[in-house]
């Protein structure tokens with residue numbers, strides 16, 4: 338990278354050996370200059386009110402030249418360091434501050450690129466297409482401030498700055514960082530880390546930010562904003578705070594220990610988190626007795642649950658609007674009738690249970706009163722084929738076909754039928770389901786009705802005849818004469 342004639346600088350990175358470093362360290366300790374770590378370094382760029390914005394307009398930028406300033410303690414380079422060899426080597430080695438406006442490469446290799454500047458205290462790389470820091474920084478004794486901002490840096494190894502012993506401030510704002518694989522390892526005197534302005538992916542794990550000893554360095558925690566699809570524009574601390582809160586909730590309730598608890602959304606503006614709890618396949622015999630606040634979705638598929646009473650009487654279920662209870666042992670949901678939950682749920686899935694009958698009128702009322710109801714799945718249950726229930730059930734299925742989207746798959750079973758006979762409920766007709774069982778009962782009743790109708794007709798005819806006879810002949814019927 339550095340094409341220089343200077344004898345000192347010609348050496349490759351290999352010469353930057355630990356033994357040399359050790360020597361430098363010892364020398365520094367001897368001369369007492371390591372005390373520098375106790376004194377804050379004041380940047381020349383502040384003193385000179387200098388900025389890299391629009392650096393391409395500087396005349397030096399055309400050729401990638403560096404300029405010394407600040408009584409020659411500082412160097413700023415525009416798009417390269419092509420004239421570095423013209424500066425006496427001794428003076429280069431004494432530089433304390435370097436600003437690279439526009440690093441000429443996509444990769445910055447601290448091992449070789451910083452080698453000419455062993456005494457720098459402040460390093461800035463700004464406004465450049467830098468993508469990657471190739472290696473961790475070597476042992477450096479004076480470097481206190483590293484500012485890499487407005488670049489395309491998209492990843493950083495947590496160990497990158499570990500050996501920069503005097504380091505106090507790292508500014509990584511306005512880059513393209515997406516994630517950090519764990520807390521940055523930082524040296525002893527470290528004070529401030531800036532991370533805002535990067536497109537952080539908060540779906541990734543940043544929970545360590547909340548651990549006091551690891552996250553305390555972060556100086557701009559309120560400004561770190563997420564950029565991933567799920568948490569776009571939410572504050573990272575808010576996101577991580579809820580993640581930790583949810584984890585604590587799920588770990589502190591025995592019923593939820595084996596469930597997976599995740600946040601699926603944070604509502605914009607109000608910042609209310611929404612959680613999903615998945616307790617499927619856990620051989621649960623009952624619904625969990627506690628559900629964390631702000632949970633909206635609960636999966637309890639493939640368990641051995643037979644009772645849905647908690648939906649009615651356990652207040653922690655009140656806002657759990659989506660409940661998946663497929664493949665359990667539920668034989669009745671009658672208890673839900675008239676309850677708050679049944680009139681506010683959004684999704685209830687009860688496929689593969691043991692339901693034979695439900696209170697159809699109650700279901701009708703509940704769905705009628707519940708504007709949120711979006712999906713109710715009831716297929717794969719042993720519904721009974723009976724005249725009254727099944728026909729009304731069929732009516733409800735047709736009325737709410739938009740909600741009961743598996744209605745086409747709902748079948749019923751004829752009682753006492755051998756071999757077992759099934760029918761698709763939507764395809765049933767009254768003849769299918771009413772004739773065979775109820776015809777014998779209706780027969781004697783019909784006979785009685787016929788007899789009674791005949792008698793009424795006979796009596797009325799007799800009355801008409803008597804009236805006619807009386808009018809024409811003045812004779813009252815025989816029975817009237819006999820009456821006292």
Ligand SMILES: *[C@@H]1O[C@H](CO)[C@@H](O)[C@H](O)[C@H]1NC(C)=O
Pocket residue numbers: 396397398399400402403420423
């Ligand atoms: C770049 O540096 C060289 C050597 O110091 C110098 O001769 C030249 O004038 C400089 N160019 C600009 C544009 O500053």
Ligand SMILES: *[C@@H]1O[C@H](CO)[C@@H](O)[C@H](O)[C@H]1NC(C)=O
Pocket residue numbers: 464465466467487488489
């Ligand atoms: C970062 O990369 C994008 C896309 O390659 C490019 O347009 C942009 O100029 C780069 N940023 C800088 C500061 O060079």
Ligand SMILES: *[C@@H]1O[C@H](CO)[C@@H](O)[C@H](O)[C@H]1NC(C)=O
Pocket residue numbers: 388389461463484485486506507508531
């Ligand atoms: C790093 O550089 C940017 C751009 O010049 C500046 O705004 C910021 O304040 C610097 N960071 C620190 C910690 O000095």
Ligand SMILES: *[C@@H]1O[C@H](CO)[C@@H](O)[C@H](O)[C@H]1NC(C)=O
Pocket residue numbers: 515538539540541564565566
């Ligand atoms: C964020 O991370 C998640 C989980 O690793 C990944 O699925 C998703 O694609 C990432 N999103 C972005 C925008 O990088």
Ligand SMILES: *[C@@H]1O[C@H](CO)[C@@H](O)[C@H](O)[C@H]1NC(C)=O
Pocket residue numbers: 591592593594595619
């Ligand atoms: C969680 O799983 C472990 C191991 O499978 C089991 O021993 C324990 O009883 C389970 N706890 C609950 C509450 O289901």
Ligand SMILES: *[C@@H]1O[C@H](CO)[C@@H](O)[C@H](O)[C@H]1NC(C)=O
Pocket residue numbers: 579582583586608609610629630631
């Ligand atoms: C639920 O959300 C509210 C914000 O609306 C928040 O104050 C509360 O801590 C949350 N509770 C849980 C357990 O996440």
Ligand SMILES: *[C@@H]1O[C@H](CO)[C@@H](O)[C@H](O)[C@H]1NC(C)=O
Pocket residue numbers: 615616617618636
């Ligand atoms: C719930 O957890 C089970 C494993 O226990 C998994 O198979 C299933 O896909 C999960 N469901 C969802 C919606 O995450």
Ligand SMILES: *[C@@H]1O[C@H](CO)[C@@H](O)[C@H](O)[C@H]1NC(C)=O
Pocket residue numbers: 716742743744746
């Ligand atoms: C109905 O059942 C068939 C076969 O089991 C299945 O492929 C289909 O997805 C089901 N349809 C609905 C709406 O559940």
